[in-house]
Amino acid sequence: MSAGRFGFELIRTDGSARLGRIRTAHGSVDTPAFMPVATQGTVKSLTPADLTAAGAQIVLANTYHLLLRPGHELVRDLGGLHRFMGWDGPILTDSGGFQVFSLAKLRRIAEDGVEFRSHVDGSLRTLTPESVVAVQHALGVDVLHPLDECLAHPATAAETERSLALTLRWLHRAVAAHRAGGAPGALFGIVQGGTSHAMRRRAVEETCALDLPGYAIGGLAVGEPKPALYDIAELVASGLPIDRPRYLMGVGKPTDLVEAVARGVDLFDCVLPTRNARNGQAFTPDGPLNISNARFTRDGTPLDSACPCEACQGFSRAYLRHLFAARELLAYRLLTLHNLTFYLGLMREMREAIARGGFSSLRSRVLERYGTDAAEAEAEAG
Amino acid sequence: MSAGRFGFELIRTDGSARLGRIRTAHGSVDTPAFMPVATQGTVKSLTPADLTAAGAQIVLANTYHLLLRPGHELVRDLGGLHRFMGWDGPILTDSGGFQVFSLAKLRRIAEDGVEFRSHVDGSLRTLTPESVVAVQHALGVDVLHPLDECLAHPATAAETERSLALTLRWLHRAVAAHRAGGAPGALFGIVQGGTSHAMRRRAVEETCALDLPGYAIGGLAVGEPKPALYDIAELVASGLPIDRPRYLMGVGKPTDLVEAVARGVDLFDCVLPTRNARNGQAFTPDGPLNISNARFTRDGTPLDSACPCEACQGFSRAYLRHLFAARELLAYRLLTLHNLTFYLGLMREMREAIARGGFSSLRSRVLERYGTDAAEAEAEAG
Numbered sequence: 001m002s003a004g005r006f007g008f009e010l011i012r013t014d015g016s017a018r019l020g021r022i023r024t025a026h027g028s029v030d031t032p033a034f035m036p037v038a039t040q041g042t043v044k045s046l047t048p049a050d051l052t053a054a055g056a057q058i059v060l061a062n063t064y065h066l067l068l069r070p071g072h073e074l075v076r077d078l079g080g081l082h083r084f085m086g087w088d089g090p091i092l093t094d095s096g097g098f099q100v101f102s103l104a105k106l107r108r109i110a111e112d113g114v115e116f117r118s119h120v121d122g123s124l125r126t127l128t129p130e131s132v133v134a135v136q137h138a139l140g141v142d143v144l145h146p147l148d149e150c151l152a153h154p155a156t157a158a159e160t161e162r163s164l165a166l167t168l169r170w171l172h173r174a175v176a177a178h179r180a181g182g183a184p185g186a187l188f189g190i191v192q193g194g195t196s197h198a199m200r201r202r203a204v205e206e207t208c209a210l211d212l213p214g215y216a217i218g219g220l221a222v223g224e225p226k227p228a229l230y231d232i233a234e235l236v237a238s239g240l241p242i243d244r245p246r247y248l249m250g251v252g253k254p255t256d257l258v259e260a261v262a263r264g265v266d267l268f269d270c271v272l273p274t275r276n277a278r279n280g281q282a283f284t285p286d287g288p289l290n291i292s293n294a295r296f297t298r299d300g301t302p303l304d305s306a307c308p309c310e311a312c313q314g315f316s317r318a319y320l321r322h323l324f325a326a327r328e329l330l331a332y333r334l335l336t337l338h339n340l341t342f343y344l345g346l347m348r349e350m351r352e353a354i355a356r357g358g359f360s361s362l363r364s365r366v367l368e369r370y371g372t373d374a375a376e377a378e379a380e381a382g
Numbered sequence: 383m384s385a386g387r388f389g390f391e392l393i394r395t396d397g398s399a400r401l402g403r404i405r406t407a408h409g410s411v412d413t414p415a416f417m418p419v420a421t422q423g424t425v426k427s428l429t430p431a432d433l434t435a436a437g438a439q440i441v442l443a444n445t446y447h448l449l450l451r452p453g454h455e456l457v458r459d460l461g462g463l464h465r466f467m468g469w470d471g472p473i474l475t476d477s478g479g480f481q482v483f484s485l486a487k488l489r490r491i492a493e494d495g496v497e498f499r500s501h502v503d504g505s506l507r508t509l510t511p512e513s514v515v516a517v518q519h520a521l522g523v524d525v526l527h528p529l530d531e532c533l534a535h536p537a538t539a540a541e542t543e544r545s546l547a548l549t550l551r552w553l554h555r556a557v558a559a560h561r562a563g564g565a566p567g568a569l570f571g572i573v574q575g576g577t578s579h580a581m582r583r584r585a586v587e588e589t590c591a592l593d594l595p596g597y598a599i600g601g602l603a604v605g606e607p608k609p610a611l612y613d614i615a616e617l618v619a620s621g622l623p624i625d626r627p628r629y630l631m632g633v634g635k636p637t638d639l640v641e642a643v644a645r646g647v648d649l650f651d652c653v654l655p656t657r658n659a660r661n662g663q664a665f666t667p668d669g670p671l672n673i674s675n676a677r678f679t680r681d682g683t684p685l686d687s688a689c690p691c692e693a694c695q696g697f698s699r700a701y702l703r704h705l706f707a708a709r710e711l712l713a714y715r716l717l718t719l720h721n722l723t724f725y726l727g728l729m730r731e732m733r734e735a736i737a738r739g740g741f742s743s744l745r746s747r748v749l750e751r752y753g754t755d756a757a758e759a760e761a762e763a764g
Binding site for chain 1: 426430431452692697701707
């Protein structure tokens with residue numbers, strides 16, 4: 001199928017971890033890569049220049065949100081999403097399916113598509129595999145995704161089988177619509193199948209039969225136990241073609257990123273670094289901290305003295321704590337910038353480690369700092 | 383009295399409008415100047431680098447807010463307000479009086495000072511002329527203000543006289559405390575006296591008798607009619623020594639700035655450009671606009687194509703309207719940056735006009751664009 005100037009090069013491996021590069025019409029992405037989430041066409045509180053400074057090479061935007069507000073036709077008429085949001089680099093959009101199932105109301109799933117009420121204005125909307133592709137064509141993004149059913153966890157074998165079959169039928173329609181549309185972006189397949197090995201194997205086989213330019217692993221990080229997440233990610237990744245990028249949707253914590261890269265995943269998105277920033281959590285090489293913690297009241301040191309971000313170069317923990325306590329907008333901006341700088345720096349460290357064949361020692365180090373219940377408890381408690 | 387390295391140079395006049403330069407230990411300020419308001423030690427949503435890019439040379443911080451949170455002693459222990467908030471330029475603090483009278487509860491005014499309950503935590507606090515100076519010494523600011531009583535409008539002649547007498551007694555105590563404190567900042571006098579010419583004349587005479595490094599005009603923009611504001615500003619400014627800067631507190635709209643400069647005022651602060659930005663109002667050379675107006679839905683042009691700010695260089699009105707409708711933090715940041723760039727650009731235009739003897743034509747142009755009820759109605763209605 002036509003994928004415009006999209007391409008993927010696998011540069012080297014270290015165990016199952018992969019160093020690669022995605023090419024798009026809007027520039028390249030070194031993988032493993034993390035995509036900051038620009039839900040409504042903006043990474044909350046940051047400008048595109050901030051994203052570049054933080055090390056971002058690609059961002060994710062949400063089809064569901066943009067279709068409801070400001071509307072994909074408006075974005076198309078104003079020159080596409082890149083121009084609208086002022087981001088020249090690659091943009092990936094999800095299918096909208098996850099938001100329909102998590103945010104919208106009164107949804108009805110039928111063979112043709114899904115009916116729901118907008119969480120913005122209550123209007124009744126329908127998404128079909130064809131319309132979801134058309135929306136993403138209007139946005140003019142570099143990587144598109146097909147409408148899928150995002151099954152809640154837990155699900156019975158019968159539910160999982162029915163849902164997967166629907167997702168696969170929708171995928172065929174999306175591929176046909178994308179071919180017919182003649183737009184340059186690359187349509188990835190989404191591998192569903194819940195926590196069932198058999199269903200996941202079937203999903204890999206039937207999705208890969210379509211020879212798509214990349215593959216997403218969907219339906220994880222939806223409530224299943226962490227071992228199941230890693231187990232299914234490994235199972236799916238090992239079944240995907242080596243010459244296509246693999247994207248684990250909606251994951252995750254620093255430990256999840258490292259564990260998934262160790263299992264052959266290339267691409268990630270998650271709201272964690274940005275959303276948690278707005279709740280006061282800052283990621284550091286020594287583990288997460290919550291800036292509202294009283295121990296930072298008179299702490300004149302930066303969040304991380306080795307971090308190159310604007311927050312760490314200019315401000316103390318005491319000042320950031322003050323801003324956060326006073327609910328100042330600058331607090332959210334500086335913590336968001338810092339957390340993305342941390343995440344994107346971690347991805348760069350992973351790429352460098354794979355390049356020199358030292359991924360396993362980096363993995364151990366990250367797990368040591370971020371893998372303990374203690375570190376998570378600290379972050380939660382603040 | 384000791385004012386450290388503070389000084390003022392009057393460079394030239396054009397009618398009553400004055401071109402000058404304030405020197406402080408943290409750099410110079412070209413006047414007429416506008417001070418962005420960093421209420422809690424941050425101009426909401428912006429970094430110090432943003433302020434410099436917008437053209438700011440000095441900022442105002444609120445003594446009242448900082449004393450309550452994070453506390454002036456904490457700021458002092460962390461190296462002073464400049465270091466705490468990461469701003470190397472001059473900082474001016476108000477007296478806290480205005481906030482005590484507008485934000486705090488259960489206040490009691492006595493000869494010694496004022497008692498109030500913190501709006502942050504409900505604690506009972508007392509401010510005296512001496513403690514207000516000590517707070518500002520702890521903050522380490524370049525320009526300090528004495529505790530004053532900010533009289534509500536309207537007030538009777540007897541109330542005005544009683545209040546002014548108290549403010550003058552407090553001023554003497556503040557001057558003594560500042561001398562005793564040995565800190566380098568410059569303590570300005572605040573001229574009160576309501577809308578009474580007689581009281582204002584007495585205030586000018588008694589305040590100037592103390593030979594202070596600068597003078598603030600207080601008690602205006604508190605509900606009096608606009609002609610009274612201009613009238614009193616003119617009366618006071620004309621009575622102040624020509625070799626000291628004159629600061630009109632809490633003013634104002636673009637027309638107010640131009641009208642006050644025409645009457646000999648040098649220094650301004652106001653929350654209008656920053657607060658209104660968060661309500662969607664953007665200032666442009668053609669008058670104000672409200673970005674939430676439906677006519678901007680598909681407007682692909684910037685707020686002001688001649689404006690050098692990041693908002694105008696990178697984004698369309700349609701995008702800003704989308705961000706504002708979606709309550710995205712970036713909307714507040716970009717509109718704030720734009721409005722300050724506009725205000726600070728207007729001040730620069732005024733300085734350039736005075737330098738070439740063309741202030742009156744600039745004044746006419748600003749009044750034409752910003753002085754009509756129509757423009758204000760547009761801004762209000764959005």
